[in-house]
Amino acid sequence: MPQDEQTIVRDERYNAQQIEEKWSARWQQDPTLYAAEPDSAKQKYYVLEMLPYPSGALHMGHVRNYSIGDALARYMWMNGYNVLHPMGWDSFGLPAENAAISANVPPREWTLRNIANMKAQMKRLGFAYDWSREVTTCLPDYYKWNQWFFLKLYEHGLAYRKKSKVNWCPKCATVLANEQVVNGGYCWRHEDTLVEQRELEQWFLRTTKYSDELLRDLDRLPGWPEKVRTMQRNWIGRSEGALVDFRLDYSGGDVITVFTTRVDTIYGATSVQLAPEHPITEELAALDPALRLKVTQLIAEQKKAKESGDIGEIEKHGVNTGHLAVNPYNGERVPVWVANYILMDYGTGAIMSVAAHDERDFEFAKKYGIEIKQVIVPADEGGPGGPPLNEKELPFTTLDGKLINSGEFTGLTCEEAIKKMSAYAEQHNFGKATVTYRLKDWGISRQRYWGTPIPMVYCEKDGIVPVPEKDLPIILPDKVDITLTGGSPLQRVPEFLNTKCPKCGGPARRETDTMDTFVDSSWYFYRYTDAHNDKAPFDSKVADYWFPIDQYIGGVEHAILHLIYSRFWTKFMRDIGLIKNDEPVERLFTQGMIIKSGAKMSKSLGNVVSPDEMVERYGGDSTRMYTLFATSPDRELDWQDEGVAGIYRFLSKVYRFVSRNCASRREGETLQATSLQSNGLKPEAGAIQRKLHQTIKRVTDDFQGRWHFNTSIAAIMELVNELSATEDHVARTPSSAIPVPLLADVQRNLVLLLAPFAPYLAHELWEMLGEKSNLLKEPWPKLDPELAKEDEIEIPVQVNGKLRGKVVMPAGALENDVIAKALADEKVQSYVTGKDIVKRIFTGKLVSIVVR
């Protein structure tokens, strides 16, 4: 190379498109690049982002989600871990059917086309996935195992068929799980559509078998956001209480079992309230036309309130049935009412009403003139409890009290009474302590086409018969007319519907409902560990190596649905011996939403920013890096196009710097960068070296701790700004103040630090620096704490709490010296002279002087 060649300033333009296309093509050629190693002595790290529904195109929320995961995956690779970082497609579901109906494209074709498009987008953004493990849930090699699991659940009594009231969305034309009903009665996919109640035969999974464990184990997930754990706790809704039987006051009268959490107040029960849909209500109404009329009305009111989402504010109405029920504790007869605020699907659908000690009962009693009888008084320290309260102080609802007028239980505290009185009920055979849950079994039948067929057969002779394992998968037929409405589309496919009974060989019908798509996502992350297994959903040994997932990243909208079903599935798989772990996910991270102009991005508001457009204008690196720079990943991100431009400018600056200075690397190759010592460097060079190590510290700390990548990137920007300031910009010549080996070392480390955030550019610059190795497997920059230390520090000086001066001291200066120098400062002097110094404080960072 001729001499002058080296001094020519190569101030090339950063061409993101060209660089990214070049590396994209290279990465495509090496499918093992991001592959997890099958047998590795390295420590494993399983990082996972929630798989998308292939709706057609990625949105910015996806880009943000995957940018976080990708940065982490790359960081872990560089730290020598055996990283599993897979991706797949949650590809069954309604939108595919709707597209088929409106655009006449078969769901399968529509879905696969979308997957191809979104996969291309992901590749363009440079996400490092192990595509050899790609999981596509709508393909038979995956859903076969949904069916297999269903058979296992059935075998273990955890899948059952039941006729019951279910949620029906008229727009989806299918049943919804309780978890899919939002805002007090609307469809999760059509938030303006009210969910109806229909009586249907459905398949349920017995999630309630694990109610208690699902709740308890939340305490063993410290790596989950408290918010998500709280939401799950609320959803499971465990409530300790007692069941008590009130017998109707006529011979052979029915027993009304009530559920209460406050059995200690039962001597104050002045009525029993039934839900309008309670079987005993129906019974009583059947004999009493006037009552029946009123009950019908209450049912209608309740239904209306439920559907419009304000069951919480329903105007309380009720009707006295004219019957009496006996309080088993004291033999008192109390009236039996039916009320519109009593819900049939919680507890037993019947309550005892204690007007003096419950807000709702109080309100109801006042309205209908029912007796209000106080049996709890506020606790007095040590004493017998205070006097009865006047009516203004009622209802008294806290547990902080003592019982009065309660027979043999009088004088006990509420807590004692609850224990003793539950035990008493059990001894006398009219009740017991119990626990109820809000969590219900999971209804998984869907009257739709694009889902996993449920592997069950109905035989006239043998009834419900499971399909034998060897006959799986039951293939979802391709040629189905789904444009007709009403009932499951599969019902209209005779060659699917008609089959032979596996038991007797006689004619039989297949189940034509398909599974809720949350079945697919409940276990997909296990499939990634062994994605091509055709003998089992996965090999247990392989799953044991990878599980639990070390870090799961996704939106908080799945806090209840997906994440509770997944936990259920894991517990079931453990119980049948497939896996050893109790929980699927060790650490969960929920990223914030993206908003623009104060609102969530949405088509109707017209504030959607398309990733494609950003990639086209600024490249993939800038787009993804901006999503990490704009704010910390847990917070709401306020999108600003100019921000992406800012990142693009920054990357351009890095590119130009390295392109001007990379020759130094080659010159300095023979010198060991690590042999550099800070002594002997010019101050300017020493400052650069210090800044480099401070930057390494900041970026590493962010990965290890708070994940505030916005500040990591800011730190890298500071380093680049300082580097660029050493250059002579007028003559446009490379830095002369920095020794060549140091300049080489700094550039090398800068590129490594950038790799998790802007992988394309990092690879390009790595090559430009003359490196041949795979950047992804290069060790992460090592911090030298000695080199990061400042040798001089600037110490602010406060007088009476106000900043009055600054002194520069060598690092580690003694307190006395620092204070002496501070007091000698001219400006400080002017505030101190003539006053009494009452206090001198030196914290190591700051001097504070108090004068009077």
Add this chain to the structure above:
RNA sequence: GCCGGGAUGGCGGAAUUGGCAGACGCGCUGGACUUAGGAUCCAGUGCCGUAAAAGGCGUGCAGGUUCAAGUCCUGUUCCCGGCACCA
């Protein structure tokens, strides 16, 4: 109503443990280089104040603790998210 999270310049946001409020980026102002620049570089940029300084004020609001408070305590307002007659 209950449970979370938040409120900091013109904007997005920094400030991990009480220790220089405003890092970093955007925007804006002035300048350099240029035929030109929406490229690049340099300088400036919280508010009031000043020729410039000095000085004062300043993290939703009102108090408090402290030499020192965005950070801790008490009260309060508003915004966002979740739950909500769950007996």
